[in-house]
Amino acid sequence: RFTFHVLHIKEVYPYMADKRKVLVTGASGYIAGRMLPVFSERYDLVLIDVKTTHRGGEEVEGIQIADLTDPNRDKYRAYFKGVDAVVHCAFKGGNFENELANVQMAYNVYQTGVEENVRRVVVCSSNHAADYYERLIWADKWDVVTPEMRPLSDNFYGWAKEAYEHLGF
Numbered sequence: 322r323f324t325f326h327v328l329h330i331k332e333v334y335p336y337m338a339d340k341r342k343v344l345v346t347g348a349s350g351y352i353a354g355r356m357l358p359v360f361s362e363r364y365d366l367v368l369i370d371v372k373t374t375h376r377g378g379e380e381v382e383g384i385q386i387a388d389l390t391d392p393n394r395d396k397y398r399a400y401f402k403g404v405d406a407v408v409h410c411a412f413k414g415g416n417f418e419n420e421l422a423n424v425q426m427a428y429n430v431y432q433t434g435v436e437e438n439v440r441r442v443v444v445c446s447s448n449h450a451a452d453y454y455e456r457l458i459w460a461d462k463w464d465v466v467t468p469e470m471r472p473l474s475d476n477f478y479g480w481a482k483e484a485y486e487h488l489g490f
Contacts, residue, residue: 340363341405342365342366342405343365343366343405343408344368344369344400344401344404344407344408345367345368345407345408346407346409346410346411347410347412348383349375349381350370350411351376352410353408353410360408366383368381368383369384369386370384370387370411371386372386373386385400389411389429390429391429392425394432394433401437401439404437404439405439406443407430408443409442410445412426413426420480420481423481424488427444427485428488430444431488444489446482446486447479449476449478449479450482450483451470451473451474451483452474453475454470454473456475
């Protein structure tokens with residue numbers, strides 16, 4: 322005769338039963354807002370942004386205020402402690418100065434992640450990092466863009482996206 326004992330997953334793999342902890346930056350923004358419903362089911366979330374409301378003015382539950390453009394990383398380091406991953410959606414839109422601040426922010430996120438032993442940082446980017454080619458393709462002046470080609474943008478937003486993709490590399 323066999324005796325069966327049904328094991329709970331925590332008995333076999335105690336580290337797998339708990340949700341991974343994920344920090345989401347720019348948590349009140351449009352892109353993060355599209356991800357949060359699914360993320361909240363799968364992960365233990367830490368949400369940060371410079372405001373607690375989304376563009377419609379409604380509160381986003383659980384957001385903590387942090388300005389990741391501040392070069393003093395100790396001001397927000399605690400949010401990075403113990404997280405398994407960072408999903409970086411935060412950005413300041415607009416002019417060159419704001420896009421320059423986005424590059425500084427990306428550096429701060431990467432560097433704090435390294436210093437706090439975060440295993441993975443995922444950065445939301447954009448097709449604007451290579452939109453120089455888009456106008457050429459639509460005008461039938463260019464046929465294809467390949468992964469080997471250098472991303473080129475025709476605006477500051479795309480330039481910043483390209484810069485922090487390269488910075489992350």
